[in-house]
Amino acid sequence: MTAFLQRLGAGTLGITERVGRGHLFLLHVLGGFPGLLPRFGLVMKQIYASGVLSLLIVAVSGLFVGMVLALQGYNTLVDFGATESLGVVVSLSLVRELGPVVAALLFAGRAGSALTAEIGLMKATEQLSAMEMMAVNPLHRVVAPRLLGGIIAMPLLAAIFSAVGILGGYFVAVGLLGVDEGAFWSQMQAKVDLYEDIANGVIKSVVFGFVVTWIAVFEGYDAVPTSEGVSRATTRTVVHASLAVLGLDFILTALMFGDE
Amino acid sequence: MPEAWVRIRGLHYARGEQVIFDGIDMDIPRGRLTAIMGPSGTGKTTLLRLIGGQLRPDAGSVEVAGQNVSALRSKALYRLRQRMGMLFQNGALLTDLSVFENVAFPLREHTRLPERMIRDLVLMKLHAVGLRGARELMPAQLSGGMARRVALARAIALDPEMVMFDEPFTGQDPISLGVLVSLLRRLTDALGLTSLMVSHDVQESLSIADYVYVISEGQVVEHGTPAALRRSTSPWVQQFLQGQSDGPVPFHYPAPDYRADLLAEAP
Numbered sequence: 001m002t003a004f005l006q007r008l009g010a011g012t013l014g015i016t017e018r019v020g021r022g023h024l025f026l027l028h029v030l031g032g033f034p035g036l037l038p039r040f041g042l043v044m045k046q047i048y049a050s051g052v053l054s055l056l057i058v059a060v061s062g063l064f065v066g067m068v069l070a071l072q073g074y075n076t077l078v079d080f081g082a083t084e085s086l087g088v089v090v091s092l093s094l095v096r097e098l099g100p101v102v103a104a105l106l107f108a109g110r111a112g113s114a115l116t117a118e119i120g121l122m123k124a125t126e127q128l129s130a131m132e133m134m135a136v137n138p139l140h141r142v143v144a145p146r147l148l149g150g151i152i153a154m155p156l157l158a159a160i161f162s163a164v165g166i167l168g169g170y171f172v173a174v175g176l177l178g179v180d181e182g183a184f185w186s187q188m189q190a191k192v193d194l195y196e197d198i199a200n201g202v203i204k205s206v207v208f209g210f211v212v213t214w215i216a217v218f219e220g221y222d223a224v225p226t227s228e229g230v231s232r233a234t235t236r237t238v239v240h241a242s243l244a245v246l247g248l249d250f251i252l253t254a255l256m257f258g259d260e
Numbered sequence: 261m262p263e264a265w266v267r268i269r270g271l272h273y274a275r276g277e278q279v280i281f282d283g284i285d286m287d288i289p290r291g292r293l294t295a296i297m298g299p300s301g302t303g304k305t306t307l308l309r310l311i312g313g314q315l316r317p318d319a320g321s322v323e324v325a326g327q328n329v330s331a332l333r334s335k336a337l338y339r340l341r342q343r344m345g346m347l348f349q350n351g352a353l354l355t356d357l358s359v360f361e362n363v364a365f366p367l368r369e370h371t372r373l374p375e376r377m378i379r380d381l382v383l384m385k386l387h388a389v390g391l392r393g394a395r396e397l398m399p400a401q402l403s404g405g406m407a408r409r410v411a412l413a414r415a416i417a418l419d420p421e422m423v424m425f426d427e428p429f430t431g432q433d434p435i436s437l438g439v440l441v442s443l444l445r446r447l448t449d450a451l452g453l454t455s456l457m458v459s460h461d462v463q464e465s466l467s468i469a470d471y472v473y474v475i476s477e478g479q480v481v482e483h484g485t486p487a488a489l490r491r492s493t494s495p496w497v498q499q500f501l502q503g504q505s506d507g508p509v510p511f512h513y514p515a516p517d518y519r520a521d522l523l524a525e526a527p
């Protein structure tokens with residue numbers, strides 16, 4: 001019993017310590033943000049790297065998710081004779097929920113794991129150490145542009161996911177199921193609100209981009225500098241980032257749409 | 261002897277249970293080439309990291325250019341590091357940048373020189389290590405010896421006051437070895453660089469160094485000019501310099517008796 005309590009205590013202390021380190025780390029990285037303004041090229045490179053890396057998988061997934069949404073939504077709506085609302089169902093599900101969430105999950109798996117591996121390997125091969133000795137702070141030079149790049153890339157990817165998804169829904173609804181094209185678009189335009197729906201979706205994806213990239217760069221920077229350590233850190237990034245996205249999504253959704 | 265650029269007093273450093281330095285004193289003279297020798301695993305690389313402020317001593321002090329490194333705040337430490345270069349044992353080149361950009365890296369980070377000038381400076385440093393033609397290559401395309409020479413060019417890119425070379429000669433063929441040896445000598449003599457070199461290469465070190473420290477088991481075993489070292493009567497030093505396997509210097513990492521170990525039951 002005491003052994004169990006001891007292990008529980010040690011585990012809790014370990015987690016608390018790591019969380020604390022993660023926040024201190026973030027503080028130092030954020031300190032590097034002002035210095036990025038005159039060198040925005042560094043950030044652009046990272047937006048390109050993580051954005052392009054995830055673009056294909058995000059677009060393809062968006063297409064399929066949109067198509068499935070249309071099929072499923074049609075089956076339900078047809079019972080109520082409300083199939084003209086299919087456009088609203090598809091677009092609201094995507095913009096409010098699936099766009100930000102699924103794109104963030106894909107981003108964690110694709111770009112997040114790559115970020116962790118990259119930074120972890122830089123640590124293992126002493127590149128970060130060498131930078132420190134060259135009087136360059138790796139938190140500012142390596143980590144800060146990657147974090148900012150992730151925060152900017154994520155909403156763009158979520159937007160692409162939703163846009164492609166709506167197109168996929170359109171093909172299925174209008175092309176396959178014979179829903180009226182005019183009703184599909186006009187209902188969507190009438191019912192989707194710029195602030196209520198789109199802005200909230202964008203806020204979600206900015207938060208997800210921040211959290212996923214933060215976890216990814218921290219895991220890389222904190223990795224045990226060996227091949228095994230880096231591979232563990234990469235796995236941890238995907239698991240923790242995905243859980244964080246799903247947990248945060250619930251909280252954000254409750255805050256944004258809870259009192260409707 | 262000129263004044264010391266690095267002054268180490270009563271340095272203690274341990275990694276967990278393992279004591280690496282047990283109270284050593286050292287003076288690295290300004291504008292001279294000092295060699296540090298010692299068996300593998302005695303802590304030579306660790307010593308360079310202590311001087312560079314990447315590790316903190318458990319006790320004692322490391323002073324560089326009159327400043328106590330471990331007491332510096334990070335701003336001041338980074339300013340001091342701009343005056344030092346370091347060649348890492350494995351090169352530690354930035355793998356996402358070309359050879360040219362690796363050498364240009366410190367210049368781009370710390371100066372606002374025009375592109376034209378950066379190009380000239382980088383090509384000069386690369387020429388000195390014989391790799392001007394390799395500027396477009398990526399680090400993954402270099403051999404170990406080439407990577408180390410690029411790292412050397414990078415270490416001297418900002419024309420620092422002191423450079424620490426961690427085993428610069430490993431993996432060099434006889435020709436590049438000769439070039440590097442004379443390059444180190446030239447840098448020290450012509451530019452007044454304070455050079456601190458870690459090397460296993462006894463003959464090379466004794467032939468070019470002005471001063472030599474031999475460390476082992478956490479202590480400075482011997483120090484002096486190469487000539488004095490050659491004359492040393494210490495059996496330890498003689499064994500080390502001549503590379504004999506029998507004598508007071510252990511070749512093995514501390515271990516239980518060989519015979520007993522082999523006869524022991526497998527766990």
Ligand SMILES: Nc1ncnc2c1ncn2[C@@H]1O[C@H](COP(=O)(O)OP(=O)(O)OP(=O)(O)O)[C@@H](O)[C@H]1O
Nearest residue numbers: 275278280298299300301302303304305306307349
């Ligand atoms: N990151 C580390 N964690 C734990 N112990 C370490 C670490 N790095 C080095 N050591 C230990 O510190 C001791 C000194 O290591 P160091 O790298 O300074 O040796 P060295 O003199 O440079 O050896 P070599 O000539 O082989 O490069 C070694 O015994 C090693 O086991």
Ligand SMILES: [Mg+2]
Nearest residue numbers: 304305349426
């Ligand atoms: Mg070493």
